[in-house]
Amino acid sequence: xxxxxxxxxxxxxxxxxxxxxxxxxxxxxxxxxxxxxxxxxxxxxxxxxxxxxxxxxxxxxxxxxxxxxxxxxxxxxxxxxxxxxxxxxxxxxxxxxxxxxxxxxxxxxxxxxxxxxxxxxxxxxxxxxxxxxxxxxxxxxxxxxxxxxxxxxxxxxxxxxxxxxxxxxxxxxxxxxxxxxxxxxxxxxxxxxxxxxxxxxxxxxxxxxxxxxxxxxxxxxxxxxxxxxxxxxxxxxxxxxxxxxxxxxxxxxxxxxxxxxxxxxxxxxxxxxxxxxxxxxxxxxxxxxxxxxxxxxxxxxxxxxxxxxxxxxxxxxxxxxxxxxxxxxxxxxxxxxxxxxxxxxxxxxxxxxxxxxxxxxxxxxxxxxxxxxxxxxxxxxxxxxxxxxxxxxxxxxxxxxxxxxxxxxxxxxxxxxxxxxxxxxxxxxxxxxxxxxxxxxxxxxxxxxxxxxxxxxxxxxxxxxxxxxxxxxxxxxxxxxx
Numbered sequence: 001x002x003x004x005x006x007x008x009x010x011x012x013x014x015x016x017x018x019x020x021x022x023x024x025x026x027x028x029x030x031x032x033x034x035x036x037x038x039x040x041x042x043x044x045x046x047x048x049x050x051x052x053x054x055x056x057x058x059x060x061x062x063x064x065x066x067x068x069x070x071x072x073x074x075x076x077x078x079x080x081x082x083x084x085x086x087x088x089x090x091x092x093x094x095x096x097x098x099x100x101x102x103x104x105x106x107x108x109x110x111x112x113x114x115x116x117x118x119x120x121x122x123x124x125x126x127x128x129x130x131x132x133x134x135x136x137x138x139x140x141x142x143x144x145x146x147x148x149x150x151x152x153x154x155x156x157x158x159x160x161x162x163x164x165x166x167x168x169x170x171x172x173x174x175x176x177x178x179x180x181x182x183x184x185x186x187x188x189x190x191x192x193x194x195x196x197x198x199x200x201x202x203x204x205x206x207x208x209x210x211x212x213x214x215x216x217x218x219x220x221x222x223x224x225x226x227x228x229x230x231x232x233x234x235x236x237x238x239x240x241x242x243x244x245x246x247x248x249x250x251x252x253x254x255x256x257x258x259x260x261x262x263x264x265x266x267x268x269x270x271x272x273x274x275x276x277x278x279x280x281x282x283x284x285x286x287x288x289x290x291x292x293x294x295x296x297x298x299x300x301x302x303x304x305x306x307x308x309x310x311x312x313x314x315x316x317x318x319x320x321x322x323x324x325x326x327x328x329x330x331x332x333x334x335x336x337x338x339x340x341x342x343x344x345x346x347x348x349x350x351x352x353x354x355x356x357x358x359x360x361x362x363x364x365x366x367x368x369x370x371x372x373x374x375x376x377x378x379x380x381x382x383x384x385x386x387x388x389x390x391x392x393x394x395x396x397x398x399x400x401x402x403x404x405x406x407x408x409x410x411x412x413x414x415x416x417x418x419x420x421x422x423x424x425x426x427x428x429x430x431x432x433x434x435x436x437x438x439x440x441x442x443x444x445x446x447x448x449x450x451x452x453x454x455x456x457x458x459x460x461x462x463x464x465x466x467x468x469x470x471x472x473x474x475x476x477x478x479x480x481x482x
Contacts, residue, residue: 243262
């Protein structure tokens with residue numbers, strides 16, 4: 001299976017679909033409730049969670065790492081040639097000139113900006129610059145980021161950022177120094193084992209290199225809440241240990257304001273993720289997760305306290321985070337869309353063939369946790385269900401034998417079946433979804449989801465409206481974890 005990028009909406013989808021399923025969802029959804037989209041930014045007590053805007057990310061880079069697939073190799077086949085916006089027709093001729101002279105498009109492999117051609121207002125004047133990503137294999141520095149500015153009815157090359165190496169990992173545009181102009185943070189893949197991140201300030205003909213360092217993962221956020229963007233860098237120190245470095249703008253340059261040792265090895269961080277968001281206390285934090293080869297996860301929760309970078313979940317004696325759990329292919333995220341990042345703990349004792357039950361916990365700036373909600377994730381069929389609060393510790397799910405028409409998951413509470421959830425993919429999937437007492441629930445391009453509520457479920461208060469409002473489709477994001 002390969003992932004393809006839709007040229008219309010930009011979503012990634014499997015090549016098992018003939019057309020982009022996401023472009024068709026608005027027309028094809030049975031209910032008026034839209035599919036929840038992925039967010040790159042992703043709660044104690046047992047208060048009833050907000051479920052109206054729930055969203056989920058299957059962290060694809062982690063899945064690929066566990067399967068032995070190559071992000072770099074796959075990315076080369078992900079993207080179609082970019083379409084120049086109509087209002088920038090003068091740019092097309094300029095780009096074609098480079099293509100005719102041996103250049104080829106080289107889109108960033110991950111992050112939130114993954115197009116080969118990106119339109120960005122770099123200087124805040126209301127007019128967008130064109131940022132094109134190329135590779136010219138015969139050059140000493142084959143990787144090129146070319147920035148074009150509009151000049152009357154044409155575009156002229158403003159400056160070029162270039163590097164040696166094999167690919168561009170990611171790119172971010174942020175104002176780090178508060179001057180109203182955007183700097184460019186670029187992750188360069190130099191070789192299989194080496195990658196560097198560099199920050200550039202732009203000026204005609206030649207960009208200014210503001211900082212550069214080797215790294216494993218990085219993120220851009222306002223970690224110290226001073227209204228300016230910071231750079232959080234995960235890298236290997238001279239002793240081979242994993243550390244986090246917090247870069248802030250000070251006295252005209254980007255400087256390291258704080259460092260912190262991490263609980264995971266560099267290899268575990270490479271299989272993991274970094275997510276920026278808020279704690280229960282509304283304090284900004286970075287959730288740094290490492291994943292071992294044995295599928296155990298550790299999450300360091302990093303905050304700024306009195307100008308220092310602090311791991312709030314670390315044991316006072318060992319310095320290792322106490323936030324450890326089996327890895328279930330989900331990364332920390334704002335699962336209930338309340339502005340706070342939660343961490344998923346797979347619940348033991350449930351049938352893994354059907355999916356997993358996750359207990360989601362939020363944390364404060366002292367490392368204290370509180371349970372928020374439980375979800376049942378069926379990653380194979382790309383859906384999840386937000387569970388009743390009073391089902392906590394009582395629910396189990398079992399996949400029934402798959403047929404040529406589809407699959408069925410039985411939701412059980414106290415050993416009693418309270419809900420059947422179906423996924424049909426055959427030619428008669430819509431018809432199948434509405435037979436045998438089933439009710440059509442939701443649909444994608446090639447899959448129709450249905451439900452059936454048995455008498456035991458009705459007795460427990462399970463109704464079609466409740467199921468519709470607690471059932472969500474999973475949209476997979478292509479991300480490098482930045």
